Amino acid sequence: MNLMHFLLVLAIATNGLLAGLNMDTGLVKLPTRRRIGAVAYAAFARGNDLGNGLVVYPILGIGAALFTVLATALAYLEHFSMGLLLPLSLAFLLSLLHTAATTRAAPVMLSIKDAPDDEALLRAKLDRFARWHAVRATFQVLTFFVLLWALIVS
């Protein structure tokens, strides 16, 4: 296995895990707030997103973006074919967009930690977080699929 394949496999593995984590949050966890109410969901989020989530998400998020950037940089430096450069460049762009969306979503979730248990206030914060999470999850899942395309081409 050469260095390009090694980096691609690492990028796919971390992006795949992050894609599953994001889809679970968007499709299973966040919709629960409508059933149990914003206050009860915020209590759960303080133990989940603001518990181990503070370690897991940054590690996976930074790792996935880093391996994607490294694989793309290597492809340019080693003058790989356009067939591989195209999906890798697209994955790099999607990774940047995911990071940008995360910089909007994360502060909203962090602000829930010390927010009072006010239903209306927490509902507004959680709705805002859910919107930005949907954006970043879309970019991130697309990154994963585009990297799989790059692996096939390589």
Added chain:
Amino acid sequence: MPLVALVRDKREFLDMVDTTVILVVSTTALSGIAAGTSLDVSIRQLPARHRIGVLAYSVYSQATDLGTAVFWYISVGISAFLLALASALVALLQRVPMVHTLPITLFASLWVVHLVNNRL
């Protein structure tokens, strides 16, 4: 061997390989998402019960069971399992080299173990 037959054989061979590659890539895509989902439940959601208490966690857990969780987990799990089995079957039927068939079959076997473990 006539040239036409050789070309036809080569095309058939490439078609067979393409089928295996498509199945393996599809399995990888779904399995990656399934692994991320499991990781989220194991190291983010479940440990939350120690921080917020089992009663508060139970309220959340029961609400997810009534929501999209059942549909999402079952559809992702079953789809990935079926694709993994199809990949192994096609690889064996097409006599793909053992260096590729072995990990594909091992992967499908691990999905069987995963599903059996879920039933227990």
